[in-house]
Amino acid sequence: MDKSQALAATLLLVMVVSLAALEGVHGICGMSNDEFKLFQPAAAVNNPKDSPSAECCDALGMANLSCICRYKGIAGILLRMYHIDANRAMALPGKCSLTMPNNCS
Numbered sequence: 001m002d003k004s005q006a007l008a009a010t011l012l013l014v015m016v017v018s019l020a021a022l023e024g025v026h027g028i029c030g031m032s033n034d035e036f037k038l039f040q041p042a043a044a045v046n047n048p049k050d051s052p053s054a055e056c057c058d059a060l061g062m063a064n065l066s067c068i069c070r071y072k073g074i075a076g077i078l079l080r081m082y083h084i085d086a087n088r089a090m091a092l093p094g095k096c097s098l099t100m101p102n103n104c105s
Contacts, residue, residue, distance in 0.1 A: 029067035057096035069104035
């Protein structure tokens with residue numbers, strides 16, 4: 001990776017962290033931090049449950065799903081703070097019979 005790519009990656013990470021910090025003031029994607037933590041058992045990095053709880057699905061149903069899409073890819077690193085696996089988290093809407101926005105593929 002050359003210096004310009006490293007700088008671009010660093011700036012992207014700073015922007016993502018800043019966005020998450022701003023969002024954290026008002027919750028995450030329309031959910032309180034407590035609601036967001038309801039995802040953890042079903043999307044845990046280690047030993048996840050097979051199915052999300054009803055409380056998890058209820059919280060997810062009230063969430064801004066377009067916002068959640070931003071946590072795919074490099075932004076998924078932020079989910080690790082909650083011990084949540086980004087790929088498992090992105091599968092939860094389907095398990096809760098919710099449809100992710102088309103631009104979230």
